[in-house]
Amino acid sequence: MSHSIGQNWIENxxxxxxxxxxxxxxxxxxxxxxxxxxxxxxxxxxYQKNGYYNRNLDTKYGRISDLQVPRDRENHF
Structure with missing residues (x-):
């Protein structure tokens, strides 16, 4: 018995x-x-690191959740 794999399944x-x-x-x-x-x-x-904050990023591959964006204490960067 042969089953074909759908293109959408492979892309996902x-x-x-x-x-x-x-x-x-x-x-x-x-x-x-x-x-x-x-x-x-x-x-x-x-230069004093102050951890990270999380963001979501929508890409052509889907949503990337909890992307960690670095930050500094005085918000220069």
Whole structure:
């Protein structure tokens, strides 16, 4: 007995696999941008990390929930 796998099912599976990868890379890029901002572009400003805040991001792969956006104490970045 042969069952065909629907195109939508395959696309959904791929999206489910890609979303965590995109989330990880976006968080890494934002952390690196923040470090670059303080260490290279504005070394005169005080650099005190203040954790993260969460945001949702809609992408062509679906919604990425709880994306951690870095922040600093004085909101320079």
């Amino acid at each position: 599976q791929l999206d489910d696999m890609i979303r965590p990868f995109v989330k990880e890379k976006m968080e890494m890029i934002m952390r690196e941008e923040m470090e670059q901002y303080f260490e290279v572009e504005h070394p005169e400003q005080t």
